[in-house]
Amino acid sequence: xxxxxxxxxxxxxxxxxxxxxxxxxxxxxxxxxxxxxxxxxxxxxxxxxxxxxxxxxxxxxxxxxxxxxxxxxxxxxxxxxxxxxxxxxxxxxxxxxxxxxxxxxxxxxxxxxxxxxxxxxxxxxxxxxxxxxxxxxxxxxxxxxxxxxxxxxxxxxxxxxxxxxxxxxxxxxxxxxxxxxxxxxxxxxxxxxxxxxxxxxxxxxxxxxxxxxxxxxxxxxxxxxxxxxxxxxxxxxxxxxxxxxxxxxxxxxxxxxxxxxxxxxxxxxxxxxxxxxxxxxxxxxxxxxxxxxxxxxxxxxxxxxxxxxxxxxxxxxxxxxxxxxxxxxxxxxxxxxxxxxxxxxxxxxxxxxxxxxxxxxxxxxxxxxxxxxxxxxxxxxxxxxxxxxxxxxxxxxxxxxxxxxxxx
Amino acid sequence: xxxxxxxxxxxxxxxxxxxxxxxxxxxxxxxxxxxxxxxxxxxxxxxxxxxxxxxxxxxxxxxxxxxxxxxxxxxxxxxxxxxxxxxxxxxxxxxxxxxxxxxxxxxxxxxxxxxxxxxxxxxxxxxxxxxxxxxxxxxxxxxxxxxxxxxxxxxxxxxxxxxxxxxxxxxxxxxxxxxxxxxxxxxxxxxxxxxxxxxxxxxxxxxxxxxxxxxxxxxxxxxxxxxxxxxxxxxxxxxxxxxxxxxxxxxxxxxxxxxxxxxxxxxxxxxxxxxxxxxxxxxxxxxxxxxxxxxxxxxxxxxxxxxxxxxxxxxxxxxxxxxxxxxxxxxxxxxxxxxxxxxxxxxxxxxxxxxxxxxxxxxxxxxxxxxxxxxxxxxxxxxxxxxxxxxxxxxxxxxxxxxxxxxx
Numbered sequence: 001x002x003x004x005x006x007x008x009x010x011x012x013x014x015x016x017x018x019x020x021x022x023x024x025x026x027x028x029x030x031x032x033x034x035x036x037x038x039x040x041x042x043x044x045x046x047x048x049x050x051x052x053x054x055x056x057x058x059x060x061x062x063x064x065x066x067x068x069x070x071x072x073x074x075x076x077x078x079x080x081x082x083x084x085x086x087x088x089x090x091x092x093x094x095x096x097x098x099x100x101x102x103x104x105x106x107x108x109x110x111x112x113x114x115x116x117x118x119x120x121x122x123x124x125x126x127x128x129x130x131x132x133x134x135x136x137x138x139x140x141x142x143x144x145x146x147x148x149x150x151x152x153x154x155x156x157x158x159x160x161x162x163x164x165x166x167x168x169x170x171x172x173x174x175x176x177x178x179x180x181x182x183x184x185x186x187x188x189x190x191x192x193x194x195x196x197x198x199x200x201x202x203x204x205x206x207x208x209x210x211x212x213x214x215x216x217x218x219x220x221x222x223x224x225x226x227x228x229x230x231x232x233x234x235x236x237x238x239x240x241x242x243x244x245x246x247x248x249x250x251x252x253x254x255x256x257x258x259x260x261x262x263x264x265x266x267x268x269x270x271x272x273x274x275x276x277x278x279x280x281x282x283x284x285x286x287x288x289x290x291x292x293x294x295x296x297x298x299x300x301x302x303x304x305x306x307x308x309x310x311x312x313x314x315x316x317x318x319x320x321x322x323x324x325x326x327x328x329x330x331x332x333x334x335x336x337x338x339x340x341x342x343x344x345x346x347x348x349x350x351x352x353x354x355x356x357x358x359x360x361x362x363x364x365x366x367x368x369x370x371x372x373x374x375x376x377x378x379x380x381x382x383x384x385x386x387x388x389x390x391x392x393x394x395x396x397x398x399x400x401x402x403x404x405x406x407x408x
Numbered sequence: 409x410x411x412x413x414x415x416x417x418x419x420x421x422x423x424x425x426x427x428x429x430x431x432x433x434x435x436x437x438x439x440x441x442x443x444x445x446x447x448x449x450x451x452x453x454x455x456x457x458x459x460x461x462x463x464x465x466x467x468x469x470x471x472x473x474x475x476x477x478x479x480x481x482x483x484x485x486x487x488x489x490x491x492x493x494x495x496x497x498x499x500x501x502x503x504x505x506x507x508x509x510x511x512x513x514x515x516x517x518x519x520x521x522x523x524x525x526x527x528x529x530x531x532x533x534x535x536x537x538x539x540x541x542x543x544x545x546x547x548x549x550x551x552x553x554x555x556x557x558x559x560x561x562x563x564x565x566x567x568x569x570x571x572x573x574x575x576x577x578x579x580x581x582x583x584x585x586x587x588x589x590x591x592x593x594x595x596x597x598x599x600x601x602x603x604x605x606x607x608x609x610x611x612x613x614x615x616x617x618x619x620x621x622x623x624x625x626x627x628x629x630x631x632x633x634x635x636x637x638x639x640x641x642x643x644x645x646x647x648x649x650x651x652x653x654x655x656x657x658x659x660x661x662x663x664x665x666x667x668x669x670x671x672x673x674x675x676x677x678x679x680x681x682x683x684x685x686x687x688x689x690x691x692x693x694x695x696x697x698x699x700x701x702x703x704x705x706x707x708x709x710x711x712x713x714x715x716x717x718x719x720x721x722x723x724x725x726x727x728x729x730x731x732x733x734x735x736x737x738x739x740x741x742x743x744x745x746x747x748x749x750x751x752x753x754x755x756x757x758x759x760x761x762x763x764x765x766x767x768x769x770x771x772x773x774x775x776x777x778x779x780x781x782x783x784x785x786x787x788x789x790x791x792x793x794x795x796x797x798x799x800x801x802x803x804x805x806x807x808x809x810x811x812x813x814x815x816x
Binding site: 088089090121125231232309322323326327339340352354395396400 | 461462463464465492494495496497498499500529530531532533639640717721724729730731732734735737738739742745747748760762764765803804805807808809
């Protein structure tokens, strides 16, 4: 069950002026579920995207990159679940284009003004006819007040829909930021099988939006992992409709940091929600590495811990088998690590120092922390000032069950 | 259940002249199990070892390296299960030394002629008094014909004892090679929580033995993975008692290759046995990567596949969800990979080419291969002549169960 995560209330997901959302039950893979989402953007919107680094990236990812590079004034997005349209070669590319062509006809746009997204099973042909047949229904229910339906329409193995909103003041104007995301396996740095869409009605220059998306993704989606797999389809999109009436924000604006941090805050909440709803998750773990020489070595240690099946199963069992954490630190690949200098904490409890178990440590203390649904693992490498934080979840029977049964 | 692996017959594990083995039930962690092993070597034996690269390596590993570096004429080995004596700092080192001291007194040797080994739970103090109390019983049943008991005495979560023998002719003399190993989680390249001991009565020079161990480990234990975790205690030891009457083998001997290959063959069988008995394993997978520019990039792809929990759970479910394999190839980190040129085979079946599913591929073909207990995954990267092979197992409910319950 998701860890301290409940679905957002429809009313808590605030409309963003200039963004309309509509969904359909297109039966892409299974009946009776929302599986197609259409989002439209008012003319004059700016859009930025970051995508998976997987070289087997999906056909829609290839098109998204191409269309964004053309600066073609993006006006709509279309998402299907049930099929990833990845590992589908030239034919997959054609099917993604067909989807854009069909939607562009219905919305009176050019095909390259539409960004396509797919998520689901890899290596199977996209049932493009079903996706296209769902588009009129999705268009028919387009409205601004439809974010919860949109969050539900992009779910795959997610148990809980993910979305959040913020409002801040920019130059005396209230601006709104609303985002949705989906997980929930294959979550890894440099993205995951995750889709994220964050929109604001603020006026933001294209270059400021690009700057914000790179900052935000490094603080959020690139800090989460469920199973270490990097998917073929990961995409995060930032959209700004420029309707809030504020003076356009660029990188030198006094407002820039406030907007960047608010959008990053939304991205972090959405990213953490993916981990909280990680496949089979029963625990939410924050892995914080401090005292490194640089961030890169901190991340090596954090991911060695966050990826270890041995550690993740021990967390599932609420077993303070902390030696497995020391082992992971030891094989993380940090050069000349002084294992006798580092310190390991579980929550506030000092667990290991001087190369072994801390003298004052009692197993009951570790057990008490492990029983909590949210657990902090903190390592002080004691060799510098760099740090990083990574979020992950435990590894349960249900992870195996979900992934063994996924296609059935 | 182990995949096509049955315990060796006692009679099939051939005595090696000059090697005696004795065991004890010392109750290191649990009662009624063999948990201490003593091996003695005749004077004049040569010994070589390779050890974990984990920086948090266990106290006994530190001592082994130290004693081997002293060229102190190793005459005995002592192994305990139930406790890894790792993450135990200075105190752990003292306890490992105490074990060597006690055994050296009983055998009338110097402490640095004894190599100590521990495997089991990390971060807990070694109950050294129990280990020492078990030594007299182990010494009392020392004999050459005791390899199966020895194989049983080093088991932890292993279900099946692991051992094998070979005999070859060297210069008209029959020489014997017998080895034992234990797994079974935390298995990874550059060793694992694995212990391996391979002895021969052949006369082999120290430098030839060193050469053989590095060759053999790279073809065997460094090609297996269960869960990607590298343990703190991994050790492989080669021993030659020089009693077979053959002319001493050195690197330039005509016999060298024959002996090296026979010892490597034993190492491969022992390494594969660890995977076949991997925690919760129901399938044995051979991942063969061909057509790479160099072995390093082949290994990247092989381990991306072999470590992916998504792939391993799909194999557990006998689900030919082969897109997950393409995804792993795509994130393996091979520069400038042409995904449209590579080919993916499952057994003999061509599954993917031209960046997608092979035209002639039928899901029934994939399903038929997946139902087998032993499965070959073969990738042709189509960009060079390098290759590599890695062995791994699937990822089942039982893996989670074993690792969640390990300490209870």
